[in-house]
Amino acid sequence: MKPSKYNFIFEYEKNILIYNALSGGFAIIEPEVKKALSSEKDLEEFINKEKNKKIYKELKKGKFIVDFDELKYINFIYNSLKFEKKGLGLTIAPTMNCNFACEYCYELRKKVFMDKEVKNSIVDFVKQNINEINYLSVSWYGGEPLLDLKTIKELSKEFIKLCQSNNIKYTASIVTNGYLLNSKVAKELKNLEIKTVQITIDGPKKIHDKRRPLINGKGSFETIINNIKGAKEYFEHISIRINIDKTNEGKIIELLKYLKNEGLTEENCSPYLAFVDVSTEVCRDIEINCIDIKNRSEYMIERVKEAYEEGINIIKYPTPMYSQCGAVKPNSFVIDPEGYMYKCWHEVGIKALAIGNIKGNEKNKNFDRYLKWNTFNPLNYKECKNCKFLPLCMGGCPDKTLFKYNGIQEEGCTMYKYNLEEMLKMHLKAKLKKGFLPIPVK
Template sequence: MKKSRYNHIWDLENGKKIAFNSLSCGLAEIDNEFLEVLENIDKIDYDKLEGQEKELIDNMLLGNFIIQDYVDEFKLIKFRHYQGKFSTNSLGLTIAPTLNCNFKCPYCYETPNTHMMDETIKEAIIRYVKQMSKSINQLQITWYGGEPIIAKDIIFDLSEKLIKICEENNCTYGAFIVTNGYLLNDEIISKLKEYKIHGAQVTLDGPPTIHNKRRILKNGENTFDKILENIKKLKEQSIRVSIRINIDKENESYVEELLDILKDNGLNDLDISLGHVTDYTDACKSISGSCLSNEEYANLSLEYQKILHNKNFAANSYPYYPGIKANYCCADQINSFVIDSKGYMYKCWNNVGDTTKSVGNITELDKNIDKIMMSNNIDWMTTTPFEYQECIDCDILPICMGGCPYNLKREGTPQCEKWRYNLDEILKYTYEYKESEENLEEGSLCGI
């Protein structure tokens, strides 16, 4: 056996030590026996072990702190990555039936377009899914925009047909919607449930005084109160809601006030995700000066996690605790696309609407699906963190994978995830929180 190259060990102020392995994401309180095993691992004969010593070794193997001699961890990471990248078991489509929006958010990275998806594009999507349904076992749809509820009838029509295709081909169907939440009402929410849209991401950027300056209707009217009421309605109808807070220098100090409002409204059981506002495209270059650096965002994220816990919100799993990233996102998976209202297909949400960045058009796939899609996808599908020595040598590669593929392609160099800047502080806090909650037995290994 040998020790993992992805181990991290820290001393705590109370004299204890913790260990984290970035390949398994296992976290452990450790003692001198643990350290002695790491130091002398090449001298240990596993077959002669028994009792507590054997139990310790088994736990360390389980957490990947030690591994068998035949294991090549870097090759394992590459295998996971390519397995996910080229898996054809499922199909993921993010569909924007319109790029039109009723809001005029200052940091929006999209170029607005009032075009609505027509029957030609809808029929092409159906043909494509029918063809793909013969070889996949899962279809995952994300409704996107613009504001997708503007095109609700298109969503409902396509949903009915897509669900039917999946039923006919014994294929699992799942759907999610990204919406600003303003146009929702009881009837629309009922339809969302009917068409198996079981989750929604809705953005609130702070308390009303802040949110209403950032999430603005085109006519200038406020939006906070109506969105809050619609979030309650979604919850009442058992639609899982994730509240996104887009963070920059203008609202970073108002998050706690928003959380108090959510808690007062009985919404502290919802998922809270923080969005890092970035000047991805030319459409949002005007907000460059208010964007946080990755390091600034990392430090704030930890502070927000503490606040979330103090107010009884859940903040124990990803993105607050590291997660293994075989693939970073849908952009580096072969069977995943974003489709806009004109049928153009993209690998990344940030490119939607910029047809120069498209990898094809859904209406062209009947001609030669393999030739068209493979040739247009080749740049995305051959971009990996393994091309960069800094990633190859990095001890947090499994939880970063070179960062956002869009940024990697745009900058030509890996853009480290937030874990690079304060992983030790995050894990120390996680341990202390778990210990205070009596979820960590003293001296034991634990997988978080």
């Protein structure tokens, strides 16, 4: 038995806390336990004392101590989740057209809508796989997917019918700018079993309307806010994504306070902070406004604390992410309006990066690229293999590692590398306020 290499021990308000990245376990410990976890010799002496048997069991349960090769364990869990064939994941962009002209977005706004041949090919593709899966997961994307609500309706009905007749679980979500998501549309989406929604708001009205205007230049903020209010009763959860860069970083708390006053930070609505990033070569000119990883980490700590003081909890508990990104799973695909298939939604619309086309026999046209995605494993990189934060990051964004950086770069690492202790302290503070405690190991 040995102490886990993924233990993080720190002090907070006279308590000794321990967090384990392998399990996500979080506990209060006594000084004697801290000493026991400092070496295998100290641990052995601690375990051999009869009075410590109960504590030993708790430490083992939380993987604070282990009797196995942790890297092999991570590799096993990662591959088990990656290569399981029980599910089929489809991200479908019915159109790349958009009604917005976001200043940081360079997605190709082609006024192409999915034709009958592509729709039929998608349905046929699901039929071909239906006997091999237990669940079908669909995410609607774009462009702005609600510009082609007709396709969403047609395909959703086909998917639901197929899943019901084959006893397959069906889940669906949508990423939308929210402008067309009025109560009538929300009700229709609910009837199509779309349960979760992601909508972006980039700041208070003045800033949002500058960053995310309609194509005609008019603002979109008020319509989106009103739509969320009217739509939230129809969905299990609405995530409000706030894109951050150097041009709006100072206005995020103002936005969060506004959302709270409008009742959009509780129940089934929750805002979360994201950072504008350079995902493709066509958007290199926005890089000057992007915030680097170290400053992102500091920014998150500051905003989390400020938001907490305003009664808004945007703290995300650091949990192991073994399943990683759908792009590296063999049974996960992104499909554009013309039927081109991709592994990552950053690539949608860039035909040279497609792995094939859903129509006919063109599904594995770019097999080498398909293999690069599906053989990605963070343990192939020594930087990840030797990193204490591996279970929280798993190599970061595969697109960056495989194609943007051609290897591991600091900018692709998790922010927890720089702010884990502070984020855990804030999480604990919020839990203590609600009367919850981390598991005591004493």
